């Protein structure tokens with residue numbers, strides 16, 4: 581590893597290197613250098629602040645902490661909006677009956693997201709997760725305490741990130757991970773994982789409007805045969821294909837509930853300006 585500082589000119593121009601940047605540097609000693617140029621970013625996330633991301637692994641626990649389905653859907657919408665591949669991981673299979681966790685896995689699988697239900701503690705169910713991470717820069721996202729840092733440690737086969745028990749202080753849980761960190765996966769897998777501190781709230785992307793939200797729910801696009809066509813937002817309109825699919829059990833109630841909540845949140849923000 582080579583520790584670099586940014587050259588003065590970079591700092592003056594207020595281009596700050598962020599995690600995930602590709603840079604050009606001059607080597608000063610065998611393990612220190614000076615960054616002279618930041619290469620153009622393919623993309624970047626604002627929270628966590630990280631550049632050149634390939635995909636997001638949205639993590640949840642099957643229980644402890646209780647899954648926050650709206651947060652999961654918020655992260656999936658954000659990934660869709662940023663055109664990042666999303667993978668879903670439901671951890672702590674050791675803590676609940678199999679069917680309940682499998683139901684969650686199947687739900688996200690059914691809309692096309694590669695989904696896994698596993699126990700990091702028992703090292704079970706991780707099957708092909710490796711293959712989905714191979715050679716990619718993957719950001720781990722999800723509530724505090726779901727096992728993001730634990731996954732990193734398990735895949736690295738050593739303790740690279742601090743993990744912690746959840747404490748209920750203030751009801752928000754404890755955030756063990758304090759900063760964003762990019763860590764290489766073993767060479768047998770290749771690629772990088774970006775560990776991030778958990779959160780319970782996340783602002784939707786700035787450019788996303790309420791009327792477009794349904795485009796980022798893949799299963800809604802599939803059933804969007806509505807009387808009012810593309811202008812239908814699937815809430816109060818008559819003859820709505822999405823609501824028909826919901827009633828027929830083809831769209832999950834939790835997904836529709838998330839959609840409605842996020843729609844109203846975006847709509848209220850739009851009214852404010």
Ligand SMILES: Nc1nc2c(ncn2[C@@H]2O[C@H](COP(=O)(O)OP(=O)(O)OP(=O)(O)O)[C@@H](O)[C@H]2O)c(=O)[nH]1
Nearest residue numbers: 700701725726727728729730743744755756757778
């Ligand atoms: N029962 C059970 N506990 C687990 C499992 N995986 C992780 N844990 C525990 O869950 C707690 C939280 O794990 P972390 O890896 O620190 O969670 P995190 O997502 O990194 O949390 P933050 O850094 O706060 O965002 C730790 O006490 C882990 O030992 C699992 O498969 N089963």
Ligand SMILES: [Mg+2]
Nearest residue numbers: 728729756757
């Ligand atoms: Mg952590």
Ligand SMILES: [Zn+2]
Nearest residue numbers: 806812814820
């Ligand atoms: Zn509709």
